Amino acid sequence: xxxxxxxxxxxxxxxxxxxxxxxxxxxxxxxxxxxxxxxxxxxxxxxxxxxxxxxxxxxxxxxxxxxxxxxxxxxxxxxxxxxxxxxxxxxxxxxxxxxxxxxxxxxxxxxxxxxxxxxxxxxxxxxxxxxxxxxxxxxxxxxxxxxxxxxxxxxxxxxxxxxxxxxxxxxxxxxxxxxxxxxxxxxxxxxxxxxxxxxxxxxxxxxxxxxxxxxxxxxxxxxxxxxxxxxxxxxxxxxxxxxxxxxxxxxxxxxxxxxxxxxxxxxxxxxxxxxxxxxxxxxxxxxxxxxxxxxxxxxxxxxxxxxxxxxxxxxxxxxxxxxxxxxxxxxxxxxxxxxxxxxxxxxxxxxxxxxxxxxxxxxxxxxxxxxxxxxxxxxxxxxxx
Amino acid sequence: xxxxxxxxxxxxxxxxxxxxxxxxxxxxxxxxxxxxxxxxxxxxxxxxxxxxxxxxxxxxxxxxxxxxxxxxxxxxxxxxxxxxxxxxxxxxxxxxx
Numbered sequence: 001x002x003x004x005x006x007x008x009x010x011x012x013x014x015x016x017x018x019x020x021x022x023x024x025x026x027x028x029x030x031x032x033x034x035x036x037x038x039x040x041x042x043x044x045x046x047x048x049x050x051x052x053x054x055x056x057x058x059x060x061x062x063x064x065x066x067x068x069x070x071x072x073x074x075x076x077x078x079x080x081x082x083x084x085x086x087x088x089x090x091x092x093x094x095x096x097x098x099x100x101x102x103x104x105x106x107x108x109x110x111x112x113x114x115x116x117x118x119x120x121x122x123x124x125x126x127x128x129x130x131x132x133x134x135x136x137x138x139x140x141x142x143x144x145x146x147x148x149x150x151x152x153x154x155x156x157x158x159x160x161x162x163x164x165x166x167x168x169x170x171x172x173x174x175x176x177x178x179x180x181x182x183x184x185x186x187x188x189x190x191x192x193x194x195x196x197x198x199x200x201x202x203x204x205x206x207x208x209x210x211x212x213x214x215x216x217x218x219x220x221x222x223x224x225x226x227x228x229x230x231x232x233x234x235x236x237x238x239x240x241x242x243x244x245x246x247x248x249x250x251x252x253x254x255x256x257x258x259x260x261x262x263x264x265x266x267x268x269x270x271x272x273x274x275x276x277x278x279x280x281x282x283x284x285x286x287x288x289x290x291x292x293x294x295x296x297x298x299x300x301x302x303x304x305x306x307x308x309x310x311x312x313x314x315x316x317x318x319x320x321x322x323x324x325x326x327x328x329x330x331x332x333x334x335x336x337x338x339x340x341x342x343x344x345x346x347x348x349x350x351x352x353x354x355x356x357x358x359x360x361x362x363x364x365x366x367x368x369x370x371x372x373x374x375x376x377x378x379x380x381x382x383x384x385x
Numbered sequence: 386x387x388x389x390x391x392x393x394x395x396x397x398x399x400x401x402x403x404x405x406x407x408x409x410x411x412x413x414x415x416x417x418x419x420x421x422x423x424x425x426x427x428x429x430x431x432x433x434x435x436x437x438x439x440x441x442x443x444x445x446x447x448x449x450x451x452x453x454x455x456x457x458x459x460x461x462x463x464x465x466x467x468x469x470x471x472x473x474x475x476x477x478x479x480x481x482x
Contacts, residue, residue, distance in 0.1 A: 155434055156435070159451070160403065189477065190455075190475070190476075191453070194453060225478060227477050236470060239434040239435040239436065241436065241455070241456065241468070241470050242456040242475035242476075242477075243475045243477050244454065244456060244475060244476065244477065245455035248450065248451045249451070321433075321434070341389065
């Protein structure tokens with residue numbers, strides 16, 4: 001299948017062409033929503049924070065917000081804020097300018113109130129939309145694709161079908177020169193040795209183990225027992241008994257090719273191939289970090305089913321078993337339960353998934369996009385003040 | 386038309402299998418293990434995707450799935466018994482023996 005995408009000023013390829021209205025703090029979510037109601041050619045990302053944070057989290061917030069705007073699926077950006085937040089709209093605009101794409105900013109305090117911000121914001125969005133409507137796709141390589149991987153609402157079939165098929169698809173992608181980012185450090189706990197055994201070098205193996213141990217140390221700092229939250233109630237009712245069992249199923253997603261790097265949350269990769277991004281296992285912050293890292297398409301495997309989606313990136317939902325696929329079919333894009341039913345091999349489902357990834361990159365919409373699903377959460381590792 | 390097996394085993398090293406459908410207590414099952422067919426009787430109802438012991442397991446014995454350790458038995462488990470949170474536990478946070 002031929003692949004086509006939008007070449008952005010920084011050289012990265014996008015597979016959507018969004019105008020993004022980006023709140024710089026949760027206080028601006030409402031006005032951002034009001035802007036896109038009047039200018040539906042744009043999309044937004046809801047923030048759950050932007051204030052009441054310690055320095056460590058402010059730094060991660062600003063970096064993630066900037067890199068989300070930098071994602072190559074985003075053609076142009078309007079930063080909308082209040083004016084008193086940690087990362088103000090004009091500061092965000094300056095940071096985003098490094099990507100070379102059109103970016104504007106507006107703050108409610110200086111714009112003259114709520115209605116004025118909406119009116120000015122709508123005018124700016126319409127200008128940006130007209131500008132980016134002139135952009136055209138061009139033929140690109142599979143090696144330009146960065147695939148985000150996530151699993152959520154897992155059941156025991158996730159590790160037997162959907163995650164295995166995704167691993168097979170990732171192998172096809174990586175063999176063609178592409179990249180894949182797996183997150184969810186939490187779900188490497190108990191499987192870190194297996195993952196490290198697949199590292200491209202002993203030094204990288206060490207870094208994988210250290211990253212997982214660092215996360216465990218964080219949990220221990222609270223005097224908490226990780227096994228009280230992992231697996232969760234839904235996982236256990238479905239049949240997952242222990243954290244290790246869940247993790248061993250989860251790491252299947254990254255496939256069998258050597259892991260080339262470990263990167264920090266929301267950082268941009270510097271290498272091509274399969275890599276680990278340090279992130280929590282909770283879906284919203286995990287996918288947010290990976291999308292900030294530049295993933296243009298996300299594959300989200302699930303056993304129980306979830307409508308999860310994100311406005312700026314197509315999220316492909318892969319169900320692990322047929323009964324669940326039938327129950328949640330209006331949220332799911334592919335049924336890997338065919339493996340459990342004996343109708344397909346892991347390799348066959350993996351190939352079918354890989355072809356769907358390319359089709360979605362070329363413009364086919366996912367159920368999550370059709371539903372307008374839109375979750376976003378930036379990982380906070382310290383306190384809310 | 387071949388009937389889909391009720392249990393699947395991932396690696397030869399595994400001592401638990403996964404139910405591919407709801408299994409009723411007393412059902413006679415056959416599972417492929419290391420190239421041979423092994424007979425097993427389900428000792429309880431086992432729900433779709435839950436685990437069944439392939440052999441007798443002693444307390445403290447490691448549980449293998451995916452060819453790797455997923456936990457340890459907290460009590461005796463007989464072959465054909467449902468394996469889950471009531472008779473196995475995670476090894477996370479516990480000293481590695």
